[in-house]
Amino acid sequence: MDLHTIDHILSPRTRTDIPVDAAAILAGGTWIYSEPQPAINRLIDITALKWDPLTITEHGLDIAATCTIEQLISADYPAEWGATKMFRQCADALAASIKVWNTATVGGNICLALPAGSMIALAAALEGTLTIWRPDGSDRTTTITEFVTGPQQTTLQPGEILRSVHLPAAALRQHVVFRRISQAPQGRSGALLIGRATETGYVLAITAATDRPILIGLGSPGATQPAVNGIPQQRWYTDPHGEADWRQHVTTLLAQDIIAELAKD
Ligand SMILES: Cc1cc2nc3c(=O)[nH]c(=O)nc-3n(C[C@H](O)[C@H](O)[C@H](O)COP(=O)(O)OP(=O)(O)OC[C@H]3O[C@@H](n4cnc5c(N)ncnc54)[C@H](O)[C@@H]3O)c2cc1C
Known part of the structure; x- marks a missing residue:
């Protein structure tokens, strides 16, 4: 859908390019562009930050907020991380087609905070820790059960951006x-x-x-x-x-x- 209220789309390349009053974050846009957004006149396209979608370390998996559902389910993971088999089940749980998976992001699903947000379920089940960028340049971390407070309600404050979700290796092995x-x-x-x-x-x-x-x-x-x-x-x-x-x-x-x-x- 064309959003006729939008005057600007900003594409920051670094954290310092992000305006401190970053009101409306655009990730995959599969929800933002699906309904009128009369209160929004500017979007900040965080996909321009080009974060690595997935980082595997001995400590676990870091999923960038901009990692798409498709990237999450098609990656290769260590064989002992048996819990990753459930990523595909979580993708299938969305009432969205494969076409939407190519664009929809993990972070967008979490920040939208619909009860049927299956990336929320995934993060909850695997002890996910969320890292959030604050507009003053600092970070805060939180759990998914603290973050999502109700249907389409989160603890995100104005100007805050979900940066990533960390899943610990111990949980991924279970x-x-x-x-x-x-x-x-x-x-x-x-x-x-x-x-x-x-x-x-x-x-x-x-x-x-x-x-x-x-x-x-x-x-x-x-x-x-x-x-x-x-x-x-x-x-x-x-x-x-x-x-x-x-x-x-x-x-x-x-x-x-x-x-x-x-x-x-
Ligand atoms: C056909 C169809 C079926 C769908 N089915 C489901 C479903 O079953 N369950 C479900 O939960 N959703 C569903 N959706 C909604 C949506 O597609 C998904 O939730 C998707 O994962 C959202 O990701 P996105 O990157 O497109 O988010 P966007 O549309 O870009 O953003 C969604 C919201 O999150 C905010 N946001 C995004 N990223 C960040 C960030 N990193 N930091 C701060 N704020 C951020 C945006 O400002 C916006 O308010 C469906 C959509 C379609 C079109």
Whole structure:
């Protein structure tokens, strides 16, 4: 869509080129260009910064905010990082075609903060740490569960830019199980859960069913149902893709299924 309110698109080459009042960040533009943006008259195109999309080190994986979904799922990862097999499942969970994957970015998905943002689920399940550039030149780090506070709500302050997501190698080596349900075959996720076996038990990331990502730690499979029951009632999300009570019900079933599968190993 043409955005007739936009007068300028700035293409910064370095951090210092970014205006301190960088109000509207343009990444892949797959959401920005999909609906009118009457409050915006200038876009800052952060893809011009040409960040390396993916950096693999002994400490883990650094995903630049501008890494596209396609780059994330088509890269080669160390064989022992078994959790990376779930990247493709997260891409498939988007109600978006392969064409959109070529442009849509990981950072754009996280900053848009839709409950069905599957890159949010991925980062939550794998202990992702977000690095955010502040307009004063400093950085701050945060977790995804702190960052996303509600549907299309984050802790991003004016002028802040998500720079990258770090996934630790230890989490990438662990066994993960992914489950998702939607009310239509190609529909937006109604519930998207990822479980991970840790050294002391399990962690379960619950997204799409709730208004913000929820991460729960479980000492044993028997703790699953009480933990899901303990999620505050107001967290269960209702939108045209599912009612809160349906989402709560299917989340309980998917959570038990995930933990049962992880417990088999
Ligand atoms: C057909 C279709 C289906 C879709 N299905 C889904 C779906 O199932 N789930 C879902 O979550 N989304 C979906 N989307 C929305 C969108 O395509 C994805 O969320 C995508 O990953 C957004 O990335 P982008 O790079 O295109 O973001 P953009 O459109 O460029 O930006 C999205 C928002 O994030 C901000 N932003 C982007 N990057 C940064 C950054 N680094 N720092 C600070 N702010 C930033 C922008 O200012 C804007 O507000 C769909 C879109 C289409 C067209």
